[in-house]
Amino acid sequence: MEVLNQLYPSDSQMDRLKSAPESGEIHLLNLFKFKDKAEYADGRKTNLTGKQAYELYGQPMLKVLEKYGAEVVFYSDVTGLILGQVDELWDSFVIVKYPSRQALLEMTSSEEFKALSVHREAGLAGQLNIETKVP
Numbered sequence: 001m002e003v004l005n006q007l008y009p010s011d012s013q014m015d016r017l018k019s020a021p022e023s024g025e026i027h028l029l030n031l032f033k034f035k036d037k038a039e040y041a042d043g044r045k046t047n048l049t050g051k052q053a054y055e056l057y058g059q060p061m062l063k064v065l066e067k068y069g070a071e072v073v074f075y076s077d078v079t080g081l082i083l084g085q086v087d088e089l090w091d092s093f094v095i096v097k098y099p100s101r102q103a104l105l106e107m108t109s110s111e112e113f114k115a116l117s118v119h120r121e122a123g124l125a126g127q128l129n130i131e132t133k134v135p
Contacts, residue, residue, distance in 0.1 A: 023101040027073065029130040031090040038122040046122070051091065054123030057116045064116070068107040069099040090128070101131075
């Protein structure tokens with residue numbers, strides 16, 4: 001199984017999201033891999049770790065999520081592998097509940113998300129977002 005951490009969806013992944021925006025409630029499992037040291041695109045100097053930079057994005061995003069009817073269900077650090085094998089584990093994960101794909105699309109298009117994303121991009125080496133739906 002090939003795994004590719006990314007920061008944003010590919011065109012085909014965006015097409016899938018937009019194909020059924022009124023999906024009903026979804027949960028998004030976000031697996032995070034942080035950079036050892038934050039790297040800002042504008043070249044600013046920082047002593048922040050990748051995780052610390054990401055937290056400058058993550059904490060304010062709680063209020064942004066609320067505006068779109070979304071909420072964090074669970075967040076945790078990844079501490080070990082109990083079953084299976086992977087070359088490298090993710091560092092942490094969060095599960096976010098959205099009322100629909102449309103809410104996710106609107107949130108990620110918002111000015112608040114775009115403004116805060118500078119910290120997200122500085123801190124993340126990559127992530128996987130896995131959409132889930134309660135049967």
